[in-house]
Amino acid sequence: MKAESMPVDWDKARALAYEAGRAAAAPAERVPLSVADGRTLAEPLVALSELPAFPTSSIDGWAVRGPEPWRPIGRVLAGDTPAPLTAPGTCVEIATGAMVPVGAEAVVRVEESARDAEGRVTGRPRPEPEWRMPGDEAREGEQLLPAGTPIDPAVLGMAATCGYDTIPVRPLPRAALLVFGDELLTSGPPGEGRVRDSLSPLVPAWLRRSGAAVDPSAVQGPVQDTLEAHVDAIRAGLAVADLVCTTGGTMHGPVDHLHPALTRLGAEYVVNTVAVRPGFPMLLARVPGPDGRPRFLAGLPGNPQSAVIALVSLVAPLLAGLQGRELPALPQVEVTAPVPGRGSFTHLSLAALDARGRAVPVSHVGSSMLRGLANAHGFVVIRPDTKAAAGDLVPFLPLPLYPGERP
Numbered sequence: 001m002k003a004e005s006m007p008v009d010w011d012k013a014r015a016l017a018y019e020a021g022r023a024a025a026a027p028a029e030r031v032p033l034s035v036a037d038g039r040t041l042a043e044p045l046v047a048l049s050e051l052p053a054f055p056t057s058s059i060d061g062w063a064v065r066g067p068e069p070w071r072p073i074g075r076v077l078a079g080d081t082p083a084p085l086t087a088p089g090t091c092v093e094i095a096t097g098a099m100v101p102v103g104a105e106a107v108v109r110v111e112e113s114a115r116d117a118e119g120r121v122t123g124r125p126r127p128e129p130e131w132r133m134p135g136d137e138a139r140e141g142e143q144l145l146p147a148g149t150p151i152d153p154a155v156l157g158m159a160a161t162c163g164y165d166t167i168p169v170r171p172l173p174r175a176a177l178l179v180f181g182d183e184l185l186t187s188g189p190p191g192e193g194r195v196r197d198s199l200s201p202l203v204p205a206w207l208r209r210s211g212a213a214v215d216p217s218a219v220q221g222p223v224q225d226t227l228e229a230h231v232d233a234i235r236a237g238l239a240v241a242d243l244v245c246t247t248g249g250t251m252h253g254p255v256d257h258l259h260p261a262l263t264r265l266g267a268e269y270v271v272n273t274v275a276v277r278p279g280f281p282m283l284l285a286r287v288p289g290p291d292g293r294p295r296f297l298a299g300l301p302g303n304p305q306s307a308v309i310a311l312v313s314l315v316a317p318l319l320a321g322l323q324g325r326e327l328p329a330l331p332q333v334e335v336t337a338p339v340p341g342r343g344s345f346t347h348l349s350l351a352a353l354d355a356r357g358r359a360v361p362v363s364h365v366g367s368s369m370l371r372g373l374a375n376a377h378g379f380v381v382i383r384p385d386t387k388a389a390a391g392d393l394v395p396f397l398p399l400p401l402y403p404g405e406r407p
């Protein structure tokens with residue numbers, strides 16, 4: 001395996017990572033609705049019956065037959081299976097959500113009806129029918145949502161409405177994190193040549209927001225700066241995870257052991273360096289798994305912002321592919337100030353979105369810094385050999401944030 005290679009175009013790198021994930025997606029499994037939130041539909045969601053499944057009253061009132069006045073002959077509550085209404089001039093009291101009896105010709109709202117001395121009902125049905133017909137919402141067998149749909153509360157409710165107890169989903173990709181760098185402090189403030197490890201807290205949280213499961217025990221480091229320790233730690237990670245992310249050591253310095261470790265493990269590069277600034281030394285490799293399915297290693301550069309750029313550029317597309325989701329298309333946003341290009345490389349430039357959805361560049365955006373990142377919604381994408389002027393429309397790569405984060 002050749003360690004040094006030409007940086008891959010940024011769009012191409014995203015596509016390669018996504019395709020590698022799609023090709024390695026695990027077989028579907030069926031899970032109860034109660035644990036399906038956040039997963040991905042592995043098969044289309046199909047209506048199992050007509051929806052509604054029976055003619056359903058949308059009001060409290062009377063289901064009537066023939067001309068008024070109508071003699072009440074019973075009551076239908078939600079959940080009942082009513083007897084047919086056969087005789088003209090009769091009615092049954094009916095509740096919202098109850099099945100309308102066969103033979104009923106209209107329903108009359110209780111507040112728009114009256115009773116005479118003998119208890120007979122009069123009133124005028126509204127011109128629009130006030131019951132829902134089978135199939136109004138869906139026909140039996142109709143596809144409601146395609147495979148690859150992220151499962152959110154509305155999808156869960158829809159599945160339950162249809163009568164699903166379990167649904168076919170993709171297994172959650174399991175991710176592990178190995179932090180490399182003897183200089184890293186795991187507690188307390190930085191100083192005297194040592195920096196605090198910011199990536200052990202940051203990376204798992206963003207992996208989870210991108211659809212991976214990260215067990216706290218799968219976050220390890222700093223791993224000792226020897227090749228043996230790197231190989232052992234990666235092997236241990238691959239034994240419990242579909243994706244091992246590493247931070248640091250992506251270059252070819254004296255204590256950068258990642259590339260030699262990958263060679264030792266028989267890995268094959270999907271992407272080895274990307275033509276993007278910051279973050280170019282990022283890599284994604286495929287490693288044979290014990291069960292024949294490939295595992296992945298994402299090498300995130302040590303500079304913290306560069307590590308995040310590798311997460312959004314390679315890891316998020318890989319995870320989308322592994323989950324059988326689409327690779328989201330990038331929206332176009334207007335920039336409020338000029339953004340320089342980075343020559344023949346793509347420039348990912350941190351920006352916050354204002355109330356009108358325009359991208360406002362933030363400050364403190366050096367690749368070693370996180371301050372700009374903590375105030376940004378994502379990156380504007382400046383293509384190779386271009387720059388943006390204020391007012392230009394450019395693609396925007398959002399950070400994986402939960403609703404309510406960065407209001």
Ligand SMILES: Nc1nc2c(c(=O)[nH]1)N[C@H]1C(S)=C(S)[C@@H](COP(=O)(O)OP(=O)(O)OC[C@H]3O[C@@H](n4cnc5c(N)ncnc54)[C@H](O)[C@@H]3O)O[C@H]1N2
Nearest residue numbers: 179181196197198199247248249250251256301302303306
């Ligand atoms: N001769 C060259 N040197 C470097 C180049 C280059 O092209 N030629 N590229 C620079 C770029 S760009 C980056 S990015 C880094 C990537 O290096 P590594 O992935 O090998 O990362 P390290 O050297 O281990 O660390 C870089 C930097 O980041 C700090 N770091 C590392 N891990 C953490 C962490 N968990 N939390 C906080 N900070 C971390 C580390 O202390 C270093 O300052 O290479 C450049 N060099």
Ligand code: MOO
Nearest residue numbers: 278279280306367
């Ligand atoms: O690409 Mo490095 O990631 O510029 O800091």
